[in-house]
Amino acid sequence: VTPECLAHNFTNEGGVGGTTRLLKNLCGLWIVQQCRASWQRSGKNWGWDQLTALAAESAPLQTIIDSSHPSLVAPNDMPAAIQELAKQSKQPIPESTGAVIRTALESVAAKVSQTLQELDELIGRRIGRVHIVGGGVQNKLLCQMIADASNRPVIAGPVEATAIGNLLVQILAENGKIDLRSVRSVVRDSFDPITYEPQSVAAWKERLAECVGR
Incomplete structure (x- = not known):
């Protein structure tokens, strides 16, 4: 790990078969989950699809906050924490449910875009596409936002990535004739990503440029 990697909070993570990947952990849909939990405590039981629909109907690119800000780790009231960050950064304060969720999703997409740019600089070439796996792929609005913010195609799927990976690693461990390349091809051939x-x-691009240094 170089000093540049450390400066951007990247690290190395060991993987299957002696592989190593350059890693940076980001806050994702945790923010949305905690917004929903906060509203549930006040008697508003929004469904996931409802929240996404409300966000889609809200005005785009109004407020982008730092989705990895320490104040968002475990606040008592996530919507209020988002509004406070908007206030501190002198941006429009999201008031409606849809505006709060839209702010959360766009902020996650912005952070992914920023991180990809950092990664491009660290490895000396541009990453051509983004792969998203796990439950987050079910949020089509977020997937499109990441594609737009990063200006790169997003390949989404499979949803049950953890279970699939667990199963295939067990097969890999039991069968010495199968290698990592083979199990990866099984995933590619078994699922149709979006x-x-x-x-x-x-x-x-214009909105993210305005956010630099904020």
Whole structure:
């Protein structure tokens, strides 16, 4: 790990078969989950699809906060914490449920885009596409936002990535004739991912430029 990697909070993580990957942990849908939990405590039991629909109907690119800010780790009231960060950064304060969720999702997408740019610089080449696996792929709005913010295609799926990986690693351990390349091909051949192409690139580029240094 170079000093540049450390400066951007990247590290190395060991993987199957002696592999190593460059890693940076980001806060994802935790923010949305905690918003929903906060509203549930006040008697508003929003479903996931309802929240995403409300976010989709809200005005885009109004407020982008630091989704990895320490104040978002475990606040008592996540919507209020988001609003406070908006206030501190002198941006429009999201008031409605949809606006709060839209702020959360766009902020996650912005952080992913920023991290990809850092990664490009660290490895000396541009990452051409983004793979998203796990439950987050079910949020189509977020997948499209990441494609737009990063100006890179997003390949989403499979959803049950953890269970699939666990099963295949066990098979890999039991059968010495199968290698890592083979089990990866099993995943590619068994699931049909959804590809999200960048769309609102110019608007995102302009908005992210405004957020630099904020």
